[in-house]
Amino acid sequence: MFSYALFSGITLGGMYALVAMGLTLQYGVSRIMNLAYGELVIVASFVAFVFMTSVGINPLVGLLIIIPASFVLNWVIYRILLTPLVARAKNRGMLEVDSILATFGLLFIVQGVLLVWFGGNYYSYDFLNNAVDIFGATIAANRLVALGFAVVIGLGFYLILTRTRMGTALRAVAVDPTSARLVAIDVNFASCFAFALGGAMAAVGGVLVSMFLTFSTSMGVVFTMKALIVVIMGGVGNMLGALIAGLILGVAESLVATYIDPGLTIAVTYVIFLLVLLIKPSGLFGRATS
Amino acid sequence: MLDIKNLSVSYGKHAALREVDLTVDRGEIVVMLGANGAGKSSLLKACAGLITPHDGTHIDLSGNELTALSAHKIVETGLALVPEGRGIFGELTVRENLALGAFAKRARAAEKQNLDRVIDLFPKLAERLDQAARTMSGGEQQMVAIGRALMSNPDILLLDEPSLGLSPIMTGELFKALAAIRKTGVGVLLVEQNAHQSLAISDRGYLIENGAITGQDTAKALQSDPAVQKAFLGLGAA
Numbered sequence: 462m463f464s465y466a467l468f469s470g471i472t473l474g475g476m477y478a479l480v481a482m483g484l485t486l487q488y489g490v491s492r493i494m495n496l497a498y499g500e501l502v503i504v505a506s507f508v509a510f511v512f513m514t515s516v517g518i519n520p521l522v523g524l525l526i527i528i529p530a531s532f533v534l535n536w537v538i539y540r541i542l543l544t545p546l547v548a549r550a551k552n553r554g555m556l557e558v559d560s561i562l563a564t565f566g567l568l569f570i571v572q573g574v575l576l577v578w579f580g581g582n583y584y585s586y587d588f589l590n591n592a593v594d595i596f597g598a599t600i601a602a603n604r605l606v607a608l609g610f611a612v613v614i615g616l617g618f619y620l621i622l623t624r625t626r627m628g629t630a631l632r633a634v635a636v637d638p639t640s641a642r643l644v645a646i647d648v649n650f651a652s653c654f655a656f657a658l659g660g661a662m663a664a665v666g667g668v669l670v671s672m673f674l675t676f677s678t679s680m681g682v683v684f685t686m687k688a689l690i691v692v693i694m695g696g697v698g699n700m701l702g703a704l705i706a707g708l709i710l711g712v713a714e715s716l717v718a719t720y721i722d723p724g725l726t727i728a729v730t731y732v733i734f735l736l737v738l739l740i741k742p743s744g745l746f747g748r749a750t751s
Numbered sequence: 752m753l754d755i756k757n758l759s760v761s762y763g764k765h766a767a768l769r770e771v772d773l774t775v776d777r778g779e780i781v782v783m784l785g786a787n788g789a790g791k792s793s794l795l796k797a798c799a800g801l802i803t804p805h806d807g808t809h810i811d812l813s814g815n816e817l818t819a820l821s822a823h824k825i826v827e828t829g830l831a832l833v834p835e836g837r838g839i840f841g842e843l844t845v846r847e848n849l850a851l852g853a854f855a856k857r858a859r860a861a862e863k864q865n866l867d868r869v870i871d872l873f874p875k876l877a878e879r880l881d882q883a884a885r886t887m888s889g890g891e892q893q894m895v896a897i898g899r900a901l902m903s904n905p906d907i908l909l910l911d912e913p914s915l916g917l918s919p920i921m922t923g924e925l926f927k928a929l930a931a932i933r934k935t936g937v938g939v940l941l942v943e944q945n946a947h948q949s950l951a952i953s954d955r956g957y958l959i960e961n962g963a964i965t966g967q968d969t970a971k972a973l974q975s976d977p978a979v980q981k982a983f984l985g986l987g988a989a
């Protein structure tokens with residue numbers, strides 16, 4: 462039972478980490494605090510559901526469509542909804558406040574549309590539901606596959622950010638947007654690109670999660686909260702921090718749900734979050750800055 | 752060549768630069784001397800596209816009107832600015848800082864040669880390539896900043912008080928590097944308060960006061976100009 466709980470926790474934590482990576486990219490590079498982030502996770506879950514149940518495309522193949530589609534969708538959201546805010550913001554602080562308000566509105570629009578379409582019920586679908594034995598634990602194959610994809614896509618994302626010219630440019634914008642302009646980086650383009658890439662990560666998370674968890678139209682907020690907690694806990698803008706923080710939360714929640722009470726998972730999340738903030742306010746891997 | 756004509760800049764109602772004319776040719780070092788608040792940084796920022804000058808200002812670089820371009824496009828025309836306070840990416844490694852210097856399309860083909868050139872110029876950076884830039888000494892950070900600017904393959908290099916906070920020895924090394932950069936055909940516009948050392952390596956100089964050019968001459972002539980000696984060289988007729 463322990464190895465089962467541990468493995469579930471790692472899978473869940475991997476999802477948290479993946480989803481948080483996208484949020485930290487949107488916040489770190491584009492300076493958009495995206496409160497509608499979790500809604501885009503859930504939209505992808507529902508798209509995966511429709512693909513699987515109505516169109517007959519399995520979620521893994523569906524990723525081939527959903528990743529580019531969500532990239533484009535988030536690109537459009539940035540251009541239409543956020544570019545005017547960027548243009549009028551006199552400084553980063555102003556953009557953060559404006560973007561919180563704008564994406565808060567977006568949250569309700571997306572949630573409203575989902576509600577009209579799908580209602581308030583919980584959804585799930587059968588995909589790779591056969592049991593697999595690893596390390597003495599019996600686990601549904603879909604969890605194993607979801608974890609595998611999270612690892613590969615998360616690693617790919619990390620490599621894009623650290624090993625490619627565009628990825629390095631995105632990190633440069635996060636560190637110092639003015640200096641970025643001095644090395645020929647188009648900061649507006651980079652912000653839009655980072656927002657779209659972060660949105661694509663949200664969608665990947667939504668698809669993978671839908672393979673093994675039930676979901677509903679109102680669950681977006683939970684993902685936004687968890688992603689925010691993971692980002693802050695790991696140290697804002699820190700990919701490795703997001704990974705470790707995501708895994709800690711996932712494993713802790715899973716152990717508590719297995720051995721104590723499933724109703725306590727949210728409480729545990731906040732206790733860990735508060736402990737980290739009390740001991741190290743800038744997050745596990747964050748450096749204290751001005 | 753960089754040709755600045757009629758450059759005026761204001762912050763709100765406050766005029767920081769008034770109708771400034773200035774030129775920098777390839778292969779020369781031009782120094783601009785002026786007290787704090789004279790408008791030196793504003794001039795460099797206007798060239799680099801970080802601030803918008805008044806209508807009627809013309810800044811020409813090899814046939815490009817820079818006032819019509821945004822900062823990232825200006826780099827592509829062959830102008831690189833090493834800003835006040837260096838502006839390096841502290842969280843990134845030295846190697847990444849230098850690689851970002853070559854982000855400009857004009858610089859990509861020659862990235863490898865330019866990196867070798869920068870390492871030749873600043874051998875100290877060779878062993879520090881994988882270190883986070885913020886962990887280096889002030890002088891080394893200035894080398895990274897200049898190296899990054901050179902990676903963009905500029906025709907004109909602008910430097911805003913590069914010697915600020917450096918030891919005299921470090922400053923000497925830095926200015927020697929600038930003289931070497933001039934040899935490669937790059938035109939250098941150097942803003943300094945350190946008149947003594949900067950005039951020694953420069954070809955020409957401008958004096959700027961309260962946003963206006965008050966004098967210009969060869970560096971040699973400026974070195975022996977009594978007004979310059981009084982204002983900048985601490986050799987006043989005391």
Ligand SMILES: Nc1ncnc2c1ncn2[C@@H]1O[C@H](COP(=O)(O)OP(=O)(O)O)[C@@H](O)[C@H]1O
Nearest residue numbers: 762765767785786787788789790791792793794
């Ligand atoms: N961002 C700004 N907002 C308002 N005033 C500024 C700003 N930057 C510079 N100034 C003013 O413009 C004048 C010229 O400044 P600057 O170009 O930085 O001079 P220098 O580099 O020669 O010290 C100064 O009076 C300064 O106070």
Ligand SMILES: [Mg+2]
Nearest residue numbers: 791792793835
């Ligand atoms: Mg200045």
